[in-house]
Amino acid sequence: MLRYVTTNPGKVREAERYLPDGSVERLDFDYTEVQADELGPIAARGAREAYRHADAPVLVDDAGLFVEGLDGFPGPYSSYVEDTLGVERVHEIAADLDDRRAAFRCVLGYCDGEGFAASPDPVDRGDRDVAAAAGPDEGEDDGDGADGPETDPLPVKLFEGYVPGRIVAPRGDGGFGYDPIFEHDGETFAEMDTDRKNAVSHRGRALEKFAEWYADR
């Protein structure tokens, strides 16, 4: 049984669509989110901590909203900013910007305590052009300390998803988090049902890559 490690039930609702019935359950564990300007190292460290906590295969999901006109803010701090400023204030700040383009990014970190065969494919970074910091956000995190001062030999496999859009006045009542103020292709994420959001979203894209790899591993 795979544990999807998150305090956010909205994430699991979306993830369940990608994994066989009964193969995943939510583990409500608040792993330490290290301070970093990229999601990859946060997901990698989180996956190791969650694996050690659960002693079972885990998938952690670190996500963020990157606003172009704010140089990528709130990015990895999206959860903190949602809790402090709130989504409406983020919209108000963005409303004053000339450039309201934004992107959601999601990095999934999988850890089962074992190593992984080297990926035959080169890491695809072609979709990381909006406020995306360079760094090891996909592929294997080798724990060599390149992403921070600590080293940790526990292997973690990372999967990244990205979706471009723009910040708009709140619309819709579905989804969670910043969904009402994030518009993609004329609709906010909060106006989409789960299947439609999954088909285009950062999480859906990352989950698709993960599910394909997980089924074949």
Ligand SMILES: O=c1[nH]c(=O)c2ncn([C@@H]3O[C@H](COP(=O)(O)OP(=O)(O)OP(=O)(O)O)[C@@H](O)[C@H]3O)c2[nH]1
């Ligand atoms: O409108 C949204 N649509 C999404 O699809 C989405 N995915 C994440 N988020 C928000 O971005 C932050 C991530 O922070 P985050 O990855 O640390 O997650 P979290 O704190 O909610 O839970 P956990 O998984 O860490 O326990 C939080 O503010 C989330 O609400 C989203 N907002």
